[in-house]
Amino acid sequence: xxxxxxxxxxxxxxxxxxxxxNAFGDFVVxxxxxxxxxxxxxxxxxxxxxxxxxxxxxxxxxxxxxxEGKIEVLGSAITDARDDDDIDIRCRWGILFQGxxxxxxxxxxxxxxxxxxxxxxxxxxxxxxEIARYKVLLSGLxxxxxxxxxxxxSGGMRKRAGLARALALDPELLFLDEPTAGLDPIGAAAFxxxxxxxxxxxxLTVFLITHDLDxxxxxxxxxxxxxxxxxxxxxxxxxxxxxxxxxxxxYFNGPRGRAAQNAQERNAELLHEAAALAQDHTVAPxxxxx
Amino acid sequence: xxxxxxxxxxxxxxxxxxxxxxxxxxxxSVGGVDHRLRAVSEAVTAIDLGQIGxxxxxxAWTAWSLSQRLGAPIVNASTDAQRLIEAVSxxxxxxxxxxxxxxxxxxxxxxxxxxxxxxxxxxxxTVFGFLGQIILATGNLLRHPGRFRGNALFHQxxxxxxxxxxxxxxxxxxxxxxxxQQGAVQLRQFGAEILTVNLVGRITLRELGILMTAIMVxxxxxxxxxxxxxxxxxxxxxxxxxTIGVSPIEALVIPRLLATxxxxxLLGVFGAAMGIIGGAFxxxxxxGIPFVAFLARIPxxxxxYDVWVGLIKGPVFGLIVATAGCFQGLQVKAxxxxxxxxxxxxxxxxxxxxxxxxxxFAVFFTEVGxx
Numbered sequence: 066x067x068x069x070x071x072x073x074x075x076x077x078x079x080x081x082x083x084x085x086x087n088a089f090g091d092f093v094v095x096x097x098x099x100x101x102x103x104x105x106x107x108x109x110x111x112x113x114x115x116x117x118x119x120x121x122x123x124x125x126x127x128x129x130x131x132x133e134g135k136i137e138v139l140g141s142a143i144t145d146a147r148d149d150d151d152i153d154i155r156c157r158w159g160i161l162f163q164g165x166x167x168x169x170x171x172x173x174x175x176x177x178x179x180x181x182x183x184x185x186x187x188x189x190x191x192x193x194x195e196i197a198r199y200k201v202l203l204s205g206l207x208x209x210x211x212x213x214x215x216x217x218x219s220g221g222m223r224k225r226a227g228l229a230r231a232l233a234l235d236p237e238l239l240f241l242d243e244p245t246a247g248l249d250p251i252g253a254a255a256f257x258x259x260x261x262x263x264x265x266x267x268x269l270t271v272f273l274i275t276h277d278l279d280x281x282x283x284x285x286x287x288x289x290x291x292x293x294x295x296x297x298x299x300x301x302x303x304x305x306x307x308x309x310x311x312x313x314x315x316y317f318n319g320p321r322g323r324a325a326q327n328a329q330e331r332n333a334e335l336l337h338e339a340a341a342l343a344q345d346h347t348v349a350p351x352x353x354x355x
Numbered sequence: 356x357x358x359x360x361x362x363x364x365x366x367x368x369x370x371x372x373x374x375x376x377x378x379x380x381x382x383x384s385v386g387g388v389d390h391r392l393r394a395v396s397e398a399v400t401a402i403d404l405g406q407i408g409x410x411x412x413x414x415a416w417t418a419w420s421l422s423q424r425l426g427a428p429i430v431n432a433s434t435d436a437q438r439l440i441e442a443v444s445x446x447x448x449x450x451x452x453x454x455x456x457x458x459x460x461x462x463x464x465x466x467x468x469x470x471x472x473x474x475x476x477x478x479x480x481t482v483f484g485f486l487g488q489i490i491l492a493t494g495n496l497l498r499h500p501g502r503f504r505g506n507a508l509f510h511q512x513x514x515x516x517x518x519x520x521x522x523x524x525x526x527x528x529x530x531x532x533x534x535x536q537q538g539a540v541q542l543r544q545f546g547a548e549i550l551t552v553n554l555v556g557r558i559t560l561r562e563l564g565i566l567m568t569a570i571m572v573x574x575x576x577x578x579x580x581x582x583x584x585x586x587x588x589x590x591x592x593x594x595x596x597x598t599i600g601v602s603p604i605e606a607l608v609i610p611r612l613l614a615t616x617x618x619x620x621l622l623g624v625f626g627a628a629m630g631i632i633g634g635a636f637x638x639x640x641x642x643g644i645p646f647v648a649f650l651a652r653i654p655x656x657x658x659x660y661d662v663w664v665g666l667i668k669g670p671v672f673g674l675i676v677a678t679a680g681c682f683q684g685l686q687v688k689a690x691x692x693x694x695x696x697x698x699x700x701x702x703x704x705x706x707x708x709x710x711x712x713x714x715x716f717a718v719f720f721t722e723v724g725x726x
Contacts, residue, residue: 200412235382235412267411
């Protein structure tokens with residue numbers, strides 16, 4: 066399996082999409098779609114159902130061949146690849162599919178080992194087992210889940226196992242397709258925090274498709290909105306709120322959007338208060354001494 | 356060329372041994388150095404990460420697990436390295452591999468035999484349960500004919516019958532050629548080449564036409580039923596049907612069963628006809644029996660009950676093939692692999708049962724005087 070090592074000086078835009086057009090028969094999904102993803106950011110991608118968020122992701126990772134346009138991922142032109150094996154950056158990205166897409170005949174640990182085995186056959190069995198194990202633990206699953214088969218896991222655990230497999234090669238670029246869909250609110254919030262902490266620790270660039278407004282407010286650095294067959298706006302949420310596109314306004318100012326916004330503000334206030342309290346406590350003894 | 360990691364052990368400033376890593380500590384570079392690291396047994400007092408380039412979690416894990424094993428602290432780690440080591444060290448130090456539970460060989464053999472026996476017993480019960488469901492559903496449909504799914508029936512008839520015409524026709528034609536040609540070689544020794552007509556006519560109408568068709572339908576349609584229904588089980592389509600009040604037996608199984616039972620005799624007669632044409636074709640070429648004369652002689656030498664034998668066997672074989680396919684499909688529970696094994700089981704079971712019953716029919720019809 067060919068795999069190009071990461072260059073020492075990576076570019077600033079791991080993903081560049083220019084003039085993308087995707088059509089299924091007469092039905093045009095994307096036209097003149099441009100998108101840049103910055104290194105080290107979490108980019109949320111939102112859009113109504115059927116606006117082609119997943120199709121955009123599939124185009125970027127080379128599963129869907131676009132009708133027109135140019136896509137560059139980590140400096141490699143995906144749209145020029147004629148074959149899966151032409152894409153030599155596959156060891157530098159990780160992908161979490163919507164349902165987890167775990168291999169059903171392999172255990173969780175074996176699932177995580179598949180990419181390691183494919184790309185780095187020289188790694189010893191022992192080290193590969195250890196890597197699989199800490200990746201599974203890192204993705205928030207208990208250790209005894211490593212020996213389980215996907216059919217024995219719940220939906221949320223399957224997503225975590227899928228995340229462990231996506232992280233198997235320490236990728237620079239992580240694609241997440243609706244990671245929190247179908248999770249309970251507590252599980253979804255925990256998953257958000259997991260992604261955020263992994264992103265900060267490992268310095269990942271994350272391309273995240275979601276419908277979850279809480280996810281957008283909590284962890285996304287910027288949000289790209291897909292509508293009218295292209296990306297109509299990219300920016301932080303306050304920047305998006307300043308635009309007057311009706312869909313964006315309805316999306317973020319609808320009842321759910323408001324609720325998510327309030328929740329985020331409340332969290333920020335609580336954090337602020339907690340920080341203030343902590344400061345009082347550290348300062349108080351100093352006063353006492355004086 | 357990929358950069359590789361390396362290490363050296365040298366006496367450090369404090370007199371103890373220092374293990375110094377060099378080169379990038381990445382998933383792509385530690386593979387070659389790992390087994391050498393595991394062989395290190397000297398009393399190392401420090402692990403120096405000061406000279407590494409980039410590091411990822413695999414490198415951090417390698418360094419951290421080494422430091423745990425040797426009891427040596429990590430020194431000169433960059434902030435990146437410290438952060439990554441922090442992240443992986445949340446993992447417990449128990450590195451035993453957790454396998455899917457697996458019994459030792461001796462017990463496993465015994466357990467497999469036991470599972471097989473219990474499974475066979477349960478399987479037999481489930482088959483009876485399934486047949487009972489089919490009878491119940493048939494009764495329901497007879498009482499409420501409006502619920503019968505005509506469209507599904509015709510769609511299945513097209514898939515099972517019309518779409519199979521070309522392959523069954525070609526196969527029977529070739530079988531007819533082989534029987535006529537090989538039969539003629541043997542019959543020539545008695546000067547009875549003209550009996551080739553009897554041979555081809557009777558064997559195709561009575562036995563081979565329907566048997567070969569049943570095998571082909573089992574391979575084409577029985578397997579398709581098992582795979583379709585199995586996949587529908589996995590995607591919860593069948594569960595969804597039941598919650599909406601649609602009986603999967605009525606909606607999926609009965610149309611397939613009925614379509615197969617209706618199409619089998621038709622395909623069997625078609626196959627027999629193509630076999631006779633194949634025989635006539637080769638006879639006209641090698642035996643000097645004119646094509647038309649061969650065909651004209653068929654009704655004179657083949658008793659009518661041979662046609663009935665073929666026609667009676669048709670629906671029975673169809674029932675077996677379709678039941679095996681649908682039954683195995685609906686038994687799928689776990690994963691994609693099971694769809695495969697169930698499909699195999701459906702085809703093997705169907706062909707086996709068809710041949711067993713064919714032997715039974717052969718004896719039966721001879722005993723009742725249709726020999």
